[in-house]
Amino acid sequence: MKGMVVIDALTYVGESVYLKRRFTAEDLIEMMDTNGIDMAVVTAPPPGPDYQRANEGVYEAVRKYPDRLVGFYKINPWFKEAELERAERAVREWGFRGFKLDPKDDSFHVGTSIVKPVMELAEMLEVPIFFQTGDSSFCPPEAIAFMAPSFPKVTIIMSHTDLGVRLATYPRLSEDLKNIYFGTYPLRGGHKGIDRFLRLITSRTIDPKRVVFTTEMPFGHPKFELKVIELSNLDEEAKKLIMGENIKRILRL
Amino acid sequence: MVYIDAHTHFGKGMPAGIPPDRVEECIAMMDRIGMDAIITTPPYASISMDRSYDEANALLSEAMRKWPKRILGLARINPHFRGRAVKRAEEALQSGFWGIKFHPRNEAFPANSRELVFPIMRKVEELGGLVLFHTGGLVYSHPTLVGDVADNFPEVPIQIGHLGGRFEDDAILVAKWFDNVILDTSFCRGPRSIEKAVEVAGVEKVVYASDYPQGSIELDTLKVELAEISKRDKALILGRNIKRILDTIRGMR
Numbered sequence: 001m002k003g004m005v006v007i008d009a010l011t012y013v014g015e016s017v018y019l020k021r022r023f024t025a026e027d028l029i030e031m032m033d034t035n036g037i038d039m040a041v042v043t044a045p046p047p048g049p050d051y052q053r054a055n056e057g058v059y060e061a062v063r064k065y066p067d068r069l070v071g072f073y074k075i076n077p078w079f080k081e082a083e084l085e086r087a088e089r090a091v092r093e094w095g096f097r098g099f100k101l102d103p104k105d106d107s108f109h110v111g112t113s114i115v116k117p118v119m120e121l122a123e124m125l126e127v128p129i130f131f132q133t134g135d136s137s138f139c140p141p142e143a144i145a146f147m148a149p150s151f152p153k154v155t156i157i158m159s160h161t162d163l164g165v166r167l168a169t170y171p172r173l174s175e176d177l178k179n180i181y182f183g184t185y186p187l188r189g190g191h192k193g194i195d196r197f198l199r200l201i202t203s204r205t206i207d208p209k210r211v212v213f214t215t216e217m218p219f220g221h222p223k224f225e226l227k228v229i230e231l232s233n234l235d236e237e238a239k240k241l242i243m244g245e246n247i248k249r250i251l252r253l
Numbered sequence: 254m255v256y257i258d259a260h261t262h263f264g265k266g267m268p269a270g271i272p273p274d275r276v277e278e279c280i281a282m283m284d285r286i287g288m289d290a291i292i293t294t295p296p297y298a299s300i301s302m303d304r305s306y307d308e309a310n311a312l313l314s315e316a317m318r319k320w321p322k323r324i325l326g327l328a329r330i331n332p333h334f335r336g337r338a339v340k341r342a343e344e345a346l347q348s349g350f351w352g353i354k355f356h357p358r359n360e361a362f363p364a365n366s367r368e369l370v371f372p373i374m375r376k377v378e379e380l381g382g383l384v385l386f387h388t389g390g391l392v393y394s395h396p397t398l399v400g401d402v403a404d405n406f407p408e409v410p411i412q413i414g415h416l417g418g419r420f421e422d423d424a425i426l427v428a429k430w431f432d433n434v435i436l437d438t439s440f441c442r443g444p445r446s447i448e449k450a451v452e453v454a455g456v457e458k459v460v461y462a463s464d465y466p467q468g469s470i471e472l473d474t475l476k477v478e479l480a481e482i483s484k485r486d487k488a489l490i491l492g493r494n495i496k497r498i499l500d501t502i503r504g505m506r
Contacts, residue, residue, distance in 0.1 A: 020481070134419070186442045186443055188440050188441075188442070188468075188472075189440075189468060189469040189472035189473070190467060190468060190469065191271050191466055191467055191468070191469070192466075192469065193469040193471055193472055219445055220442075220443055220445070221443055221444045221445070221479050223475075223479060224443055224444060224472070224475055224476060224479055225443075227472065227475060228472060231469070231471075231472070
């Protein structure tokens with residue numbers, strides 16, 4: 001992506017039973033360099049339940065590559081007050097810039113009361129939250145849509161899912177959910193390679209200011225995700241926003 | 254190398270501004286990229302005013318007559334026609350179609366309907382053929398429903414379209430459990446989905462597909478190329494697996 005800053009708004013480092021091998025900060029940096037990605041948001045991979053060591057690994061990665069990586073603290077809300085205290089310290093003292101929640105992997109519904117204090121903490125600390133959505137009954141996109149208006153000051157980033165399409169269809173609903181942003185992973189392509197979700201941006205049915213580029217490395221492959229972006233005929237302005245400017249604005253980088 | 258796309262569409266009135274294909278365009282496209290053959294079926298937009306696919310199936314039959322080794326048609330059947338649908342399936346299989354395509358979501362029937370689907374499956378069992386199911390919806394087209402069909406018709410090769418969509422893990426298990434089930438990769442999430450399918454269900458159960466022209470051959474081939482699997486496995490997925498199944502069907506007739 002010549003002439004633009006490329007920031008991947010969701011990646012992982014560390015060990016996971018879902019990965020063939022440990023994915024280190026060096027592995028991530030190498031993948032970023034190979035694929036022309038300047039910076040990345042990084043968090044702890046699933047599964048939990050206890051993410052303390054994994055979050056420490058993220059902290060170490062960010063400390064090692066402060067100009068390339070930004071840390072999101074992975075919260076398991078089942079640990080309640082103790083976890084909230086750690087999360088607050090992670091932001092105030094360790095330099096984490098956001099939270100990551102994964103309702104499916106940690107078995108909680110996003111609409112239940114244990115999520116509320118996390119949202120309140122994010123509001124107080126003025127940090128965004130990335131929700132893993134779409135794959136399960138734990139976090140259907142509708143549940144985010146119900147919750148988001150109660151926390152209008154909290155920036156919510158979620159996997160793009162069908163909610164993007166619905167917001168495009170119902171502009172008034174979209175106005176009420178201004179604090180919701182969409183990550184691009186997984187892009188799937190479409191006719192002539194133009195991805196069905198990205199087509200909503202090229203047709204201006206979804207505001208490109210609400211979309212951030214994500215690969216979810218190492219679960220997603222940057223070469224594939226970037227190829228879909230390339231084939232999707234986004235105009236330069238939209239591409240700049242999606243590929244880096246939006247997440248820069250959200251994170252005040 | 255054998256290069257076969259196991260799930261494409263051919264017919265008039267393609268949806269969402271996608272232009273209709275002429276068979277010559279298909280063949281020219283295949284020649285450009287070195288593709289040997291496509292398994293193809295009418296798209297939803299080819300449904301006639303009477304809700305059948307008679308016209309579109311006839312168009313495809315004509316294309317198959319022109320290019321019998323490269324255009325491998327699956328007749329689109331709307332099972333709500335009951336007796337007439339069974340008759341159409343019989344005529345199609347006897348006139349050179351390689352099998353049947355069902356789209357439970359578009360025509361609103363459960364994939365494992367005893368009343369609507371099983372009579373047609375019995376005809377396929379009798380005459381030989383491949384059956385492709387669109388999958389990905391919670392209602393009607395969940396891959397476990399296709400598993401029920403596979404359980405009842407163990408001699409019929411059954412293809413789960415789109416690797417189960419958002420129910421990828423379920424689809425992979427269904428393919429693992431039933432010998433007669435294969436998974437097609439069209440619109441799947443990415444290279445890791447293919448790796449997982451190979452690891453759990455076995456490489457012989459995975460066939461490359463793109464859903465062309467709604468999907469992109471370039472992108473779906475790239476997913477196979479980027480998957481961390483052996484060269485031999487890639488060759489099987491890109492064509493040899495589906496060729497083996499087609500050879501078996503030819504032998505049954």
